Amino acid sequence: MSRFFTTKIAAFEELYFITVKSNALHRRADLTVYYPNQAKDISGIPLVILLHGVYGSHWSWVAQGNVHQTAQALINAGQLRPMVLVMPSDGLFGDGSGYVPHREDNYETWIVEDVIEVVREQFPDVTTSSPVFITGLSMGGFGALRLGAKYPQVFQGFSGLSSITHFNQLRSFVADFASLQRDALEQDSVLDWLLKNKAMLPPFRFDCGKDDALLDANRSLHESLIAHHIDHTYEEFAGAHAWDYWQTYIEKTLLFFNQCIR
Template identity: 50%
Template sequence: MSSFRTIEISSDVPDGLKFLTVKSAHLKGRGDITLFEPQGDFSEPLPLVILLHGVYGSHWAWAFSGNAHKTAANMINSGEIEPMVLVMPSDGLWGDGSSYTSHNERDFEKWIVEDVVKAACEASPLVNEQSPKFISGLSMGGYGALRLGLRHPQIFTAISAHSAITCFSEMALFIEEDLNSLHKSWDESEELDIISEFSKEGKIHPHLRFDCGLSDQLIEGNRLFHKQLNELKVAHTYEEFGGAHEWDYWQNHLPGTLKFFNQFCKIKGK
């Protein structure tokens, strides 16, 4: 029995892709997802990687602007990484970007951490609830990956972010909507940055890496986040590379994310 009132799943299309449309109670409407399945016969459930897009985009962005599915397929076929399923959801399509938070009577956070995972398990026989789960994203999607991964360590084994917004106020660099419309309790004087998630005593954190381009307008925020993590003695990997806030950069550095996740692909309980 489906977890959704309605779920539409496309026939297989080239390059191992499927397209899903589900009616989500958290979105109060329908949401779209692009899914990539590697070819082959597998006796165990595969790892599930969620890729979150940035502002202005949608579920197709990582596949058709970033070639994520082709990158994954090439790396799997060459033996660089174990087979894994990619799930690339829409952010919920609110304004220029939902920020993957809860606002305007919609829960864009639960859409990702609950609905997208359930939809992937229903649409693909290659994954199930026992699959190791990873989350990554770019720009606003990097913010979503960091925030959701840290808030749900029971779900996600590891997090990787590219060119991430690391402070909620940086959303203003990209969207025309008032920040208060995305986060009712947001206030510039309050510490609502992602770093606050690390300050909770005794909290277990997923494995973490992030990177940013040297010509990216978000580089200083990423450097500050790296500095704050070091001060808190939080284990993580931070890297800087040549490049700007653009698809060439994200496409070139997605392999680093997939290799990072590949280290932690063991099925729970195995």
């Protein structure tokens, strides 16, 4: 029996819009799922979670990033095996939740437990044997890298684009950082969890635009990982902290996940 009350609406281009009552958030939350035609009847199909940045929501990766079209083009070209993409809201705290536990609502558990369970319930081909990956941009990159490192038993690979690398960097992106800071129970860095779980990490990558304000932070993370002998992939490309960058380079992440599947 389901733990969730859900409303699923099939729309267009294999997109599904789902509203669910989340136990972690104690209220309704939304997710968009891209379920390509080629995914049907493939038991254990891979699942990719994509996290948005501040001011965004579950529609961001589709409406602004066209990620479903990128994935479908790669599938059609034979470069990417069929994958289900799920794009949840961050829980809609203020300008952004940071995807961390808060005093009243757990925006971390929402992602690593509720979202995965809802997709499995709604799409039977996504099973407990499905490889699960996580990626995101900006604040979502922070969430993806941090959660991927914190829960290596959940994710087979993780990635971040233009990522915030420490909770405190959210100060530059949200209007009321003081409220977020008061409410968030964990205010750590990506590196903290990468070091804690160094021996168990799955493959991971991150990239950043050369004109991005977060470039120095990403370079610093890369250099720290080298110093601690943590295997990873880091790349820099032309571009800034903007959707044209993320729309272009999400392809790198999808192909990376494809290579991670055993």
